[in-house]
Amino acid sequence: MAAEQTLKVQKIENGTVIDHIAGGKGWEVVKLLGLEDYPGTVTLLSNVHSKSLGKKDIIKIENKQLSKKEVNKVALVSSQASVNLIKDFSVKEKFNVELPGEIVGILKCTNPVCVTHFEPCESRFAVEARNPLVLRCTYCERIQTKLEFK
Amino acid sequence: MDFISTRSMSKDLIEDILKEAKKYEPKKDFSSVLKGKVLATLFFEPSTRTQFSFQSAMERLGGNVLGFSTIEGTSVKKGETLTDTIKMISSYVDCIVIRHPQEGSAKLAAEVSPVPVINAGDGSHDHPTQTLLDLYTIKDSFKSLDGLNVGICGDLRYGRTGRPLSVGLSNWDVKLHYISPPQLSMDKGTIKFLRDKKIEVREVLKIEDAIKELDVLYMTRIQRERFPTEEEYLKFKGVYVVDKRIMDMAPEKMIVMHPLPRVDEIVTEVDSDPRAQYFNQAKNGVPVRMSVLNKAITEK
Numbered sequence: 001m002a003a004e005q006t007l008k009v010q011k012i013e014n015g016t017v018i019d020h021i022a023g024g025k026g027w028e029v030v031k032l033l034g035l036e037d038y039p040g041t042v043t044l045l046s047n048v049h050s051k052s053l054g055k056k057d058i059i060k061i062e063n064k065q066l067s068k069k070e071v072n073k074v075a076l077v078s079s080q081a082s083v084n085l086i087k088d089f090s091v092k093e094k095f096n097v098e099l100p101g102e103i104v105g106i107l108k109c110t111n112p113v114c115v116t117h118f119e120p121c122e123s124r125f126a127v128e129a130r131n132p133l134v135l136r137c138t139y140c141e142r143i144q145t146k147l148e149f150k
Numbered sequence: 151m152d153f154i155s156t157r158s159m160s161k162d163l164i165e166d167i168l169k170e171a172k173k174y175e176p177k178k179d180f181s182s183v184l185k186g187k188v189l190a191t192l193f194f195e196p197s198t199r200t201q202f203s204f205q206s207a208m209e210r211l212g213g214n215v216l217g218f219s220t221i222e223g224t225s226v227k228k229g230e231t232l233t234d235t236i237k238m239i240s241s242y243v244d245c246i247v248i249r250h251p252q253e254g255s256a257k258l259a260a261e262v263s264p265v266p267v268i269n270a271g272d273g274s275h276d277h278p279t280q281t282l283l284d285l286y287t288i289k290d291s292f293k294s295l296d297g298l299n300v301g302i303c304g305d306l307r308y309g310r311t312g313r314p315l316s317v318g319l320s321n322w323d324v325k326l327h328y329i330s331p332p333q334l335s336m337d338k339g340t341i342k343f344l345r346d347k348k349i350e351v352r353e354v355l356k357i358e359d360a361i362k363e364l365d366v367l368y369m370t371r372i373q374r375e376r377f378p379t380e381e382e383y384l385k386f387k388g389v390y391v392v393d394k395r396i397m398d399m400a401p402e403k404m405i406v407m408h409p410l411p412r413v414d415e416i417v418t419e420v421d422s423d424p425r426a427q428y429f430n431q432a433k434n435g436v437p438v439r440m441s442v443l444n445k446a447i448t449e450k
Contacts, residue, residue, distance in 0.1 A: 113273050115254040119233050121261075139254025140275050141155060143339040 009045060015062040015086050018071065018097075022078040023047045023055030029074050029081075030059065032106065032149065033066070040064060053080070068095065073106055075099040076147060079130070101127055103135065108148040114140040123150070151449045152260040153268045153442055156278045156314035161321035167441045168286050174210075174437035181212035183440075187447055190243040191217030192235070193270070194226065194250040199410060200270050200280070203435035204247050207443055210436070216243070233262050240265045245447050248272075266446040277310045280409055281318040283438040284311070287431040288366055291405050295322035301360045303329035303390050304370035304415060306336040311409045312370055313340050316349075325350040327360040331386060334372070357390060361399050367392065369408045369415045369428075392416045397423055407431050 021029055026044045029035075035042050041062040050056035057078075065085050074081045075097040085093040105122040116123045116139055124138035135144040153159070174180060189208045193201050196219060205215045221227050226235055232255055240246060240263040248256050249270040256269030256276075271277040289295055300319060306312040306328055313336065316326055326349060328336050335353060344351050354360050361367065369392060377383035392406060397420055400406075408416055408428040420426050 109254075111253060113251070113253050115232070115250075115252040115258050115272075118252055119231055119255075119258055121233065121258055137254065139257045140273075141157060142253070 011089055012060050012062050012086055013089055015064055016066045017084040018059045019082045021057040021081045025078045026057030026059055028077045032073050072097050072100050108150050109137045110144050111140045111142040151446050152266050153278050154256050154260055155276045156281045156317045171437040171441040174440040183211040185212035187213040187244040189215045190239050190246045192248045193219045194221055197249055199432050204439050206436050207439035211440055236263050271310055274308045274310050276314045279442055280311050281314040283434045284315050285318050286434050286438050298365045299325045299363045300366040301327040301329055301364045302368045305334045305372050306330045307334045309370045320344050320347045320349050328353045329357055364404050367406050371413055388414055394419055
């Protein structure tokens with residue numbers, strides 16, 4: 001393959017790389033992790049060719065080491081994503097995202113009369129099943145038919 | 151101990167409460183049980199049976215009751231959040247009973263309250279003490295809940311009693327017959343929950359389609375306030391009526407229940423039928439709530 005046809009994205013010196021995000025879902029991940037307001041450099045590659053997934057998205061966040069807890073939220077939109085924590089251009093730690101047992105403060109309950117829409121409290125959902133994903137609101141106990149991000 | 155949702159009550163806990171409630175049924179003197187304790191009844195929505203029976207239960211146990219039955223004149227009317235109201239009132243009392251239109255409000259109240267919270271109805275979500283007194287009434291009639299065919303009729307989607315009763319009954323080997331129009335049918339999530347617990351569920355449109363099999367016919371009110379227009383409501387009003395004709399078709403030992411108030415679901419001629427248990431059911435609210443209050447206040 002000619003050099004000009006290859007994907008050229010600089011390695012980052014320090015930061016976090018989220019790889020194997022389902023194709024096109026990278027925009028949701030940016031929003032989910034609140035990266036829209038991050039003052040450093042964020043690179044989003046969308047619909048990149050992937051041997052295993054067909055298409056995938058990649059996000060590179062410079063000079064920010066995301067914690068496992070933060071990055072595990074990504075599993076809500078792309079359960080097969082993997083994370084590389086980079087230091088001095090080398091992979092310091094690598095792990096796959098894992099959905100926590102409880103989702104706090106990220107989603108809105110789809111029940112319009114749930115108390116979480118009216119009171120100063122964080123939304124909370126218990127993860128009842130992972131594949132397919134089944135979430136139940138901790139307050140009104142309604143099963144969520146779709147995911148609505150805050 | 152909080153009483154927030156029927157789903158979170160174990161079979162052991164339910165049996166324990168029903169057993170203790172039996173102890174309170176004779177009108178003996180129990181005034182030393184919760185002597186010196188104070189209960190707050192916070193009714194953000196109107197109630198007759200639930201509020202009065204909680205009040206009666208607390209007073210029969212020797213405790214005192216304070217509270218409100220409308221938000222008029224309270225700080226809620228001035229815009230105070232539920233969270234702040236609960237934080238404040240919980241510092242005055244030993245237990246809180248709450249009815250509130252928002253679903254999950256009792257759970258939130260329990261999170262911010264250092265004293266136990268009892269859910270007396272949060273929107274269409276749950277009403278666990280109603281379920282307990284319903285189970286008590288059924289058990290009182292049949293001795294065991296296992297093997298019973300229970301028909302639940304009317305507004306199963308928006309009513310706050312049919313769903314938790316189903317969840318409560320799912321701790322036993324029962325068969326459920328849902329009688330409702332498709333627009334007011336039981337939600338799919340609850341039916342899946344029941345079937346996952348190996349509970350047989352049958353859905354029919356008419357009382358006549360199930361009546362001959364039933365041990366219990368649990369009627370509910372079609373609620374006017376749930377319909378967008380009066381015209382829509384009128385389509386369903388009076389669809390389900392238990393009258394002498396229906397009772398003649400019913401098994402001899404079947405009981406008729408209703409959480410009350412009724413509108414036109416059960417005609418008054420049925421009241422004198424020994425199978426009519428709805429007033430007895432309302433009466434059972436007191437011993438069952440005595441049992442709940444004692445457990446809530448004295449156990450962690």
